Amino acid sequence: MKYVLMFVETDEYAKELAAMSDDERQAAYEQVTEWFARHAAQITHHGHLRPAHTATTMRLDGAEPLLTDGPFVEGKEVVSGYAELEVSDLDEALAIARSWPACPVIEIRPLT
Amino acid sequence: MDGVHAELTRVLREHAGRLTACLIRTLGDFSAAEDVMQDAVETALRRWPTDGIPDHPDAWLLTTARRRGIDLLRREAGHRAKLARLRWPVPGEPDDRLKLIFTCCHPALPVPAQVALTLRTVCGLTTGQIAAAFLVPEATVGQRITRAKRKITDAGIPYRIPPDAELPERLNQVLAVVYLLFNEGYLTSGGGRPHARDLVDDARWLAESLAWLMPRRPEILGLLALIRLHQARTAARFDDGRLVLLRDQDRGRWDHDAVGEAVRLIERAAAMRRPGPYQLQAAIVACHAEAPTWDDTDWTQILVLYDMLLSMTRTPVVRLHRAIALRYVRGPQAALDELDPLAESLDGHHLYHATRAEFLRDLGRHREARTAGSRALALTGNPAQRVLLTDRLAWT
Known part of the structure; x- marks a missing residue:
């Protein structure tokens, strides 16, 4: 089966990351790279999104498409x-998610 | 519960889960197999009380499930063909029941759904019986089960025993479900609903099955001992529909053989040298069960056990119970002082206020005791507990 792990960042995690020294941050990134390498056989695709301030949300349920700045959930x-x-x-998906070394929340969803 | 009813329950509990597992193996489809078996169980509950329980109840259930399944699964030709080939007797696999239990208690399912699904799939209860036992509408239970089964299929929850690395955590979840069942059953038993399914029996049967299937897990034995100890006191817990406090129970009416068996279970678990919360709780209850009178209770030992329990699970409820033991070791004032820091977390808990009322009464602070007592009364929905608390308010 195919699953998508959606990595979710929190304010606290962003602050933690910001408070790190360059070396610490480098080490944290290396852990993530290592995680991707370790599960390369199962990971078919992955991507890192640019920060939330770059997001644009479009709503199509009104008369006209409505564009707003930011992600679709304010939070x-x-x-x-x-x-x-x-x-x-x-x-198996949960076992892989369990060893994720970075942001503190992951949503796991099967793909159809 | 009358004889026929008890026998019916026993037979269904014995066979429903095993046959569901066989159908899952045959069909490779948890949800369809479960539906088909549930239909057979409901048919049995309708027919057996008048027709009598057949000589080979599992053959009857399997035949009914097969016939009804071929009807029900009209659109699934593959399933129908597999059902048509199914013949009794079916070979059982010892792991079947465990696979079922671990799938029903998967942590990706919400806890109420884990409970309902375990009762229906493993213990052979109908949706209606589960609803009656938990005093919730049948539609609610039905919806929980439908959603849970859809998630099992769509999210790819596996039907198997978890690998060793995950087993301790997953077993804890299973034990939590059994404990919840036991607790619910224990609180509602004797409440004037003689035909309601006794969930304590189901919890005990599940714990016994687990103990048999996984004999080297001491916490299973601890939980089983805990359930047996509470069951041993059932006869003395109620007097004319009224709840009788431990202190006032007629200890001659306790089932002392059952107490002895439970104590042996605790000793067997202790020999494995991996203590845990269920073993400690059972040991505490055993201290009470082995005291010939209330005054002989070994409170110092109980306090030691609560300290150990607290070091493992530092929850407000455990601290509350420890305070009760402390009351008999160091007096009501020391115990009351222990309760104050729990006020915030346990304000909505009737036992907190009932205990406070008790300590205040012991200290002669009757007006405060009455206030705490009324608060406790307002917080419990259980009829037997309400009667007890009303009585106590009258003489504070």
């Missing part, structure tokens, strides 16, 4: 990236 938790997995079941 302290924003999707910051994703990885698409090809694994046999949810437990």
Whole structure:
């Protein structure tokens, strides 16, 4: 089955990251690179989104398309990236998600 | 519960889960298999009380499930063909029941759905019986089960026993579901609903099955002992529909053989040298069960056990119970002082206010005791507990 892990950043995590020294931040990035390498056989695709301030949301349920600045949910938790997995079941996807070394929330959803 | 009813429950509990597992293996489809079996169980509950329980109830259930399944699964030709080939007796696999339990108690499902699904799939209850046991509308339970089964299929929740690395955590979740069932059953039992399914029996049966299937897990034995100890006191807990406090119970009416068996379970678990919250809770209840009278209770030992329990699960509820033990070791004032820091987290908990009322009464602060007592009364929905608390208010 295919699953998408949606990585969610929180305010606190962003602050933590900002408070790190360059070396610490470098080490954190390396952990992420290492995670992607370790699960390369299962990860079919992945991407990192630019920060939430670059987002534009379009609503098509009115008479005219409505554009707003920012992500579609206003909140302290924003999707910051994703990885698409090809694994046999949810437990395998959960096991991979469990070892994710960075942002503190992950939504796991199967693809049709 | 009358004889036929009890026998019916026993037979369905024995076979429903096993046959569901067999259907899952045959069809490769958890949801369809579960639906088909549920239909057979409902048919059995309609027919058996008048026709009698057949000589081979599992053959009857399987035949009914097969026939009804071929009707129900009209659009799934593959399923129908597989069902048509199914013959009794079916080979059982010892792991079947565990696979079912672990799938129903998967942490990706909401807890109420885990409970409902376990009862229906593993223990052979109908949706109506589950709704009656939890005092919720049948439609609510039906919806929980439908959603949970859809998630199992669509999200790819596997039907298997978790690998060793995940097993301890997953087993904890299973035990939490069994404990919740037991608690619910324990609180509602004897409440004047003689035909309601006794969830404590289902919890005990699940714990026994787990203990048999996974004999080297001491927490399973601890939970089973805990359930057995509470069951051993059932006869003395109610007097004419009224809840009787531990202190006032007629200890001659306790089932002392059951207490002995539970104590042996605790010892077997302790020999594995991996203590845990269920083993400690069982040990605490055993201290009470083994005291010949209320005055003989070994409160010092109970306090030691609560300290150990607290070091593992530092929850306000455990602290509340520890305070009750402290009351008998160091007196009501020391115990009351322990309660104050819990006010914020346990304000909505009737036992917190009932306990406070008790300590205040012991200290002669009757007006405050009455206030706390009324608060406790307002917070419980359980009829037997309401009667008890009303009685106590009258003489504070």
